[in-house]
Amino acid sequence: MKIRSAIAALAATVALPVAASYATDLEVTHWWTSGGEAAAVAELAKAFDATGNKWVDGAIAGAGSTARPIMVSRITGGDPMGATQFNHGRQAEELVQEGLMRDLTDVAERGNWKDVIRPASLLDSCTIDGKIYCAPINIHSWQWLWLSNAAFEKAGVPVPKNWDELVAAAPALEKAGIVPLAVGGQAWQANGAFDVLMLALAGKDVFLQVFGEKNAEVAAGPEMAKVFKAADDARRISRGTNVQDWNQATNMVITGKAGGQIMGDWAQGEFQLAGLKAGEDYSCLPGLGVTEMIATGGDAFYFPLLEDEAKSKAQEALAETLVDPKAQVAFNLKKGSLPVRGDVDLGAANDCMKKGLDILAKGNVIQWTDQLLSADSQKQKEDLFSEFFASGLMSPEDAQKRFAEIIATAD
């Protein structure tokens, strides 16, 4: 009798916590690990926990290129997480086609995503065969040139208003011992910088012909030759950067060791963290001050298909939370990215974010290479441009020839 009651008591202590809370743990994997990013994720976790579920953080350190293979192998290997970050675009395309991802169409219809999410291309990137498979969370644009006002003051030249002025100011900067343009050593940075140069200098039409239609003739043509000439300039004025990570390169701009950097708006978080003020301490030029247009790449959450019903319910709750106006504002202010809906108030945004919102409101948006090209073609481009930027030997003409070959076989 004594033993039995003891067992009963024991059983009760085990059963009680389960019965008391209906919270479901949901593991969410992402690669947001820098200071500003972690603060932004905490906002999402808070909003999700408020729905009565529990956010189990599965941050994977390193860039997306480190994290994505881990995520993909967990999903294909039969150990799926509750939800995972990807860049919306084609990174999860095959997982969806294999039926490993969950269809979110009813959640989207309930939340009226079609009307609130802006620009519409964001939702298009989540849509495969008419069904919606991801919840967009932010818009990140690559097309920014960040400039250190202090560096130009030291060199005695005015802060450039566009790309050509930066190239023209380069000798003065170099004389003052400043690297005119910081380009980190990792391959994706050179690749991204080239895409930004291309959109700014060759324009939207050429950009879409080359990456959208994979037109190899245009890729080998005179318009692109101009871009490669500019890339040659960029290569010349970025000599002496000698850092690997993007935030180290951004730090060179922050400390005035470099004049500028072509980097996405995530660099803004670093400026904020360093206590710098947009417009006073640093300047930003969307579209390199030439073509004021931003791409609507960014992050989205995908939900692997799970058998556990409670977890599937929690997935729905998370998808709703991500698009929720309050969570959108809290997250994006910390992250420095733009919200995916047009009906939220971002009064606290700084000068540079306002410039971005303005361009977005005008509808000057374009699909980015992550959405237009497969991961395979992107990798080949990365190989090409990291070699081009590192080696002084490859001529712009040779690089263009290889670029055209990649486009010819791209998918």
Add this chain to the structure above:
Amino acid sequence: MTGQVTGRATVRAHPGRPSRLTRNLSAKIASIPMMLTAVVVFLGGTLWTVLYSFTSSKLLPRLKFVGLDQYERLWAAPRWLVSIENLAIYGVFSLIFSMVIGFMLAALMDQKIRFENTFRTIFLYPFALSFIVTGLVWQWLLNPEHGIQSVVRAMGWTGFDFNPLYDSSIVIYGILIAALWQGTGLVMCLMLAGLRGIDEDIWKASRVDGIPMWKTYLFVVIPMMRPVFVTTLVIIASGIVRVYDLVVAQTSGGPGIASEVPAKYVYDYMFQAQNLGQGFAASTMMLITVAIIIVPWAYLEFSGGRKRV
């Protein structure tokens, strides 16, 4: 004549003698799991990889055959060619230098010096570190702004230039330095063990004959240490082919693609580029390279060479 034949037959049919199959039965049963692992995991996995290298598999393996397309693309890719060249340079130099330096250290250590244990520990210590740690340490040491270059410049030699990791033409030697620092200690220990295995009388005999010490090492001791050299060679060579983590930690393939290696190409294309077919083609090429080196050697070593040690 007949008697002889029956005699032989009785020997063969002798009931007490176990057949070939049941001899050492328990040992054979015990090795079944390992044999299965070898056949299913190693051989099966290898065949599977080779098979799928002829397909257009992207993120997930799919049996859509495209013939030799993946191989054509592979051998046209500048990055693969750079990787092969780097592996060749790295392989040849790391083989030669770790053998030579390792043997020299062992020979010096064999001179009955004081504090031999201390020295041995110091030399072997780097081997206790993983390639990732080694790579990071040497990334800092070779960094022009924090490492050796800045220290020497701070001491007064302002013209001193030592910046291998940011120079495309010599970056692979920067990686080689780190690899040698890490691996020579082990080679030294293996060689030292070999040297200790040489009979004291041999040394005495050569001293009586008045043969100089270097000649004794070169013409007597080294030939006697052949088994040790073979073991060391296999250990170093297998480390060379799979070099990956050191490069990732030190340069991540840069500057540009100047320090890429084949194993990194395989990983990057399989997982980052989501192109399994291309990664499999590259790993099959690595397998063939290894086979070209190993098979003739193994044939010589294990088939007719029984009489040698």
